[in-house]
Amino acid sequence: MRNPLSKTVVNIKPSGIRKFFDIVSEMEDVISLGVGEPDFDTPWHVRKEGMDSLEKGRTFYTSNSGLMELRQEICNYLKRKQNVEYNPRKQVIITVGGSEAIDIGIRAMCDPGDEVLIPQPSYVSYEPCAILAGAKPVAINLKAENEFRLTAAELEEHITDKTKVLILPFPNNPTGAIMERKDLEAIAEVIIKHDLFVMSDEIYAELTYKDKHVSIVEIPGMYERTVLINGFSKAYAMTGWRLGYACGPQEIIEQMTKIHQFAIMCAPTTSQYAAVKALRDGDDDIAEMRTAYNQRRRFLMHAFKEMGLECFEPYGAFYVFPCIKEFGITSDEFATRFLEAEKVAVVPGNAFGDSGEGFLRISYAYSLENLKIAMERMKRFVEKLREEMK
Amino acid sequence: MREELLTIIEKNSRINTKELAVILGVEEVDIVNELAKMEAEGIICGYHTMINWEKTTKEKVSALIEVRVTPQRGQGFDNIAERIYKYPEVNSVYLISGGYDLLVTLEGKSLKDISMFVSEKLATLDSVLSTATHFILKKYKDHGTILARKVEDERELFTS
Numbered sequence: 001m002r003n004p005l006s007k008t009v010v011n012i013k014p015s016g017i018r019k020f021f022d023i024v025s026e027m028e029d030v031i032s033l034g035v036g037e038p039d040f041d042t043p044w045h046v047r048k049e050g051m052d053s054l055e056k057g058r059t060f061y062t063s064n065s066g067l068m069e070l071r072q073e074i075c076n077y078l079k080r081k082q083n084v085e086y087n088p089r090k091q092v093i094i095t096v097g098g099s100e101a102i103d104i105g106i107r108a109m110c111d112p113g114d115e116v117l118i119p120q121p122s123y124v125s126y127e128p129c130a131i132l133a134g135a136k137p138v139a140i141n142l143k144a145e146n147e148f149r150l151t152a153a154e155l156e157e158h159i160t161d162k163t164k165v166l167i168l169p170f171p172n173n174p175t176g177a178i179m180e181r182k183d184l185e186a187i188a189e190v191i192i193k194h195d196l197f198v199m200s201d202e203i204y205a206e207l208t209y210k211d212k213h214v215s216i217v218e219i220p221g222m223y224e225r226t227v228l229i230n231g232f233s234k235a236y237a238m239t240g241w242r243l244g245y246a247c248g249p250q251e252i253i254e255q256m257t258k259i260h261q262f263a264i265m266c267a268p269t270t271s272q273y274a275a276v277k278a279l280r281d282g283d284d285d286i287a288e289m290r291t292a293y294n295q296r297r298r299f300l301m302h303a304f305k306e307m308g309l310e311c312f313e314p315y316g317a318f319y320v321f322p323c324i325k326e327f328g329i330t331s332d333e334f335a336t337r338f339l340e341a342e343k344v345a346v347v348p349g350n351a352f353g354d355s356g357e358g359f360l361r362i363s364y365a366y367s368l369e370n371l372k373i374a375m376e377r378m379k380r381f382v383e384k385l386r387e388e389m390k
Numbered sequence: 391m392r393e394e395l396l397t398i399i400e401k402n403s404r405i406n407t408k409e410l411a412v413i414l415g416v417e418e419v420d421i422v423n424e425l426a427k428m429e430a431e432g433i434i435c436g437y438h439t440m441i442n443w444e445k446t447t448k449e450k451v452s453a454l455i456e457v458r459v460t461p462q463r464g465q466g467f468d469n470i471a472e473r474i475y476k477y478p479e480v481n482s483v484y485l486i487s488g489g490y491d492l493l494v495t496l497e498g499k500s501l502k503d504i505s506m507f508v509s510e511k512l513a514t515l516d517s518v519l520s521t522a523t524h525f526i527l528k529k530y531k532d533h534g535t536i537l538a539r540k541v542e543d544e545r546e547l548f549t550s
Contacts, residue, residue: 017548024547034548124550173550291394295413302412345547352550368413 012128016351020335024345031366031374032345036173038237038318039365040292043285046236046278053273060269064261066094066245067272073279074245081205082215084223090250093257094267098203098231098244100260103129105199105227105246106165108255110135114164119150120353121321122169123201136162141355144323147312148177152186159190165197168216171204174352174361175321176297176314181214188219197252198226203244204317206235206286209294213316224249227256232271234317235286236278241271293318296364296371303375307382318365321349325358327385335360341384342377391416395424396433401534403437442537444529452481452497453504456490456522457512467491470517479507490522501525 017034024030041047065071071088078084086092095101102125106116112134118126119140130137140158142148155166168187170179179187191198198216205213217223231244246256260266278285300320304311311322324334331348339345347363349356364371391414398413399405407425411418428434443450459470467485474494475483481495494512498504504523513521530538 015550017550020548030547032547035545036549037545039543039545291397294415295394295398298415299409299413347548347550 008131012131015124017347020339020345020347023336023339027339027343030339030343030345031370031377033362033364033366033371033374034345034347035363035365037239037365038234038289039367040237040289042236042238042241042274043278043282045281046238046274046285049277050241050270050274053270058269058273062094062266062269062272064266065092065257066267067269067276070094070272070276070279071245073276074247077279078228078247081213082218084215084217086247087250091253092245092247093253093260094272095231095244095246095260096264096267097233097242098201098229099125100264101227101229101231101244101246101256102126102167102199102201103132104256104259104263105229105252106130106135107133107259108252109165109197109199109227113162115160115162117155117158117163117166118353119154119167119169121148121172121174121349121356121359122167122352123173124352126167126169135164138163139353139355141353142175142177143355144312144359147314148172148175148321149179149183150187151183152190155187155190159194159196163194163196165199166191168198168200170200170202171208171213171316173204173317174319174347174349174356175359176317176319178208178210178213178314178316179216180211181219184214184216184219188216188222191225192221196225198222199229200226201229203229203231204234205230207290207293207318208316209290209297210315227252232275232278236275236282237289238271238274238278241268241274243267243271243275293364296366296368299368299371300362300364300375303371303379307375307379309382318363320362320364321356321359322362323359327382327389329385331357331360338378338381342381344374344377344381391420392424392428395421396428399434399437403439440533440535442529444537449499450497451499451501451504452495452526454524454526455494455496455508455512456486456524457492457494458490458519458521459492459515460517460519461491462517470515473515474512477507477511479503 071092074092075086075088078086106129110133114135115138116130116135117138117140119142127137138158140154142150200216202215215228217226217228227246227248229246232238301313304322309322311320314320331350335346335348347361349359349361407418407421410421461467462469471483471492474480479496479498481497484493486493496504508521508523
């Protein structure tokens with residue numbers, strides 16, 4: 001029999017988190033700080049709206065681009081938050097999570113051989129999506145001393161005549177880094193100079209703890225060369241609803257819609273009705289969750305300081321990214337030993353790219369009570385490691 | 391900071407001032423001052439403990455009593471409310487809109503205890519027109535805390 005598999009797919013590395021699943025499934029009483037989703041339930045009024053839509057029998061396909069009502073609300077939202085205007089008929093597509101938007105966005109923009117710049121550490125799907133589109137992923141290794149922001153010099157260094165798209169994943173998973181207006185202005189200058197495009201993954205836009213989130217589409221000259229991706233998972237605690245969206249220049253959205261139409265048809269109808277409600281009445285829910293995350297963020301930063309662990313202060317998403325280089329072991333080793341010794345699960349930083357080596361991703365989408373126990377265990381573990389090194 | 395502080399201690403009155411300072415990103419002395427101020431202003435009225443008495447051996451019966459009363463000239467409901475809340479067995483007294491006037495919650499050792507209170511102390515007050523007593527059979531959730539079952543984290547242990 002012939003080999004039934006595609007070489008391209010077989011050659012894609014599986015996610016680095018996988019092996020920890022196997023260890024954890026054998027253990028009891030594990031405290032996991034390993035998830036990338038909110039610990040809150042979807043706000044009740046949003047869930048109710050989903051149920052109502054089912055009761056009314058709204059169970060058909062929507063248009064390929066998504067419910068017009070929802071696209072309109074998304075445009076209202078972006079006008080309200082980012083002060084940018086999109087045409088709901090031509091510049092918005094509703095997708096199955098932000099992840100689908102990433103996939104079809106790269107496919108719509110890249111031909112084989114085109115290079116996609118991916119600042120890392122970052123979310124695990126950009127690289128495989130680029131490969132599946134036939135494009136070549138090019139990692140930009142971000143540095144802790146820049147608080148894991150992307151600098152214009154780093155960007156410039158990686159541009160070739162094949163470079164087409166820059167992925168801009170801020171606020172960032174796993175580092176919690178943000179890009180402020182001045183940082184974005186510097187990037188925009190390089191993008192325009194080299195005639196590139198940007199795919200800005202702003203799924204954590206609502207979760208910033210310094211100033212309000214700034215999108216690169218707000219920087220002059222960038223609106224026409226940016227696909228903005230966002231969704232409902234993180235801001236409204238709606239991960240399981242699988243709903244995201246992309247906004248951008250009409251010609252790009254049109255081609256994305258073409259792929260979406262053939263591969264997906266449309267995003268889940270129930271989720272779309274619920275999302276309309278979330279955008280209309282969900283601002284208070286977001287504020288409440290953000291306040292809780294911020295308290296936990298401060299708690300963790302303080303805990304690291306007390307145990308003498310190096311960590312830059314992250315102002316976005318719900319992750320902290322402490323450095324463990326002082327112990328002279330890899331992130332993988334640290335995470336495995338920590339799990340075995342103290343039953344606390346964290347994700348090794350290198351799961352998000354080589355430049356994450358020497359760091360850990362710790363999620364604070366957990367109650368303060370849980371975090372408190374986890375940090376007591378971490379302190380004990382870190383002290384033991386230091387003792388061993390003497 | 392005030393509202394955020396209140397929201398936290400409403401759920402956890404045992405959290406200490408040092409922890410509060412950390413999670414709110416302020417100095418401990420600010421927390422101490424703010425708490426003292428709110429106690430003086432009567433915003434913070436006490437620090438109570440949420441107890442699921444059902445899990446203890448102590449017998450306790452609670453009831454909600456709807457009370458219809460005749461308001462008094464110049465006093466409205468305040469006078470009669472005061473007469474009622476001064477009984478130590480009364481837990482709370484609320485003035486309510488709708489079909490009746492006062493909602494009284496009460497704790498006693500037994501059904502008989504509560505019936506005696508209603509028939510002898512409450513119903514005999516001059517301005518009380520009628521009462522309707524509802525005994526609480528089971529508490530599922532109280533003060534925002536679910537008592538009926540343990541809340542479990544249903545998420546996967548790792549997601550990217």
